[in-house]
Amino acid sequence: MRILVFLSRVALLCNLFFVLCVLIRFKDLLPGNDTKGFVIIMGWVLAPFMNLVVNVWTGGLLIGKKAVPIPKWLRLVNFIFLLLQIIFLPLK
Numbered sequence: 001m002r003i004l005v006f007l008s009r010v011a012l013l014c015n016l017f018f019v020l021c022v023l024i025r026f027k028d029l030l031p032g033n034d035t036k037g038f039v040i041i042m043g044w045v046l047a048p049f050m051n052l053v054v055n056v057w058t059g060g061l062l063i064g065k066k067a068v069p070i071p072k073w074l075r076l077v078n079f080i081f082l083l084l085q086i087i088f089l090p091l092k
Contacts, residue, residue: 001069004057008070008078011054014047015081022088048089051082 021043023029024036058075061068068075 005069008054008074011050011078014042014050017042018047048085054078055082
């Protein structure tokens with residue numbers, strides 16, 4: 001279960017990069033191409049994958065009525081970001 005806690009924290013960090021990607025899409029905020037590349041990989045590619053893994057795993061635990069070691073606020077934030085990614089990513 002410690003890996004789920006770790007993955008949920010990594011998903012939160014990736015979600016913050018997702019917010020940066022959305023901001024970069026509407027206004028150029030970062031000066032360097034290397035920095036933009038890193039942010040885009042973390043935000044557009046890794047964030048939806050990590051969110052999907054974490055939310056499916058957490059949902060499975062909740063359905064099985066097992067204890068979920070992730071704080072409720074972190075579960076909610078990751079779920080909200082997953083919904084936002086489902087909305088934003090097909091609009092590429």
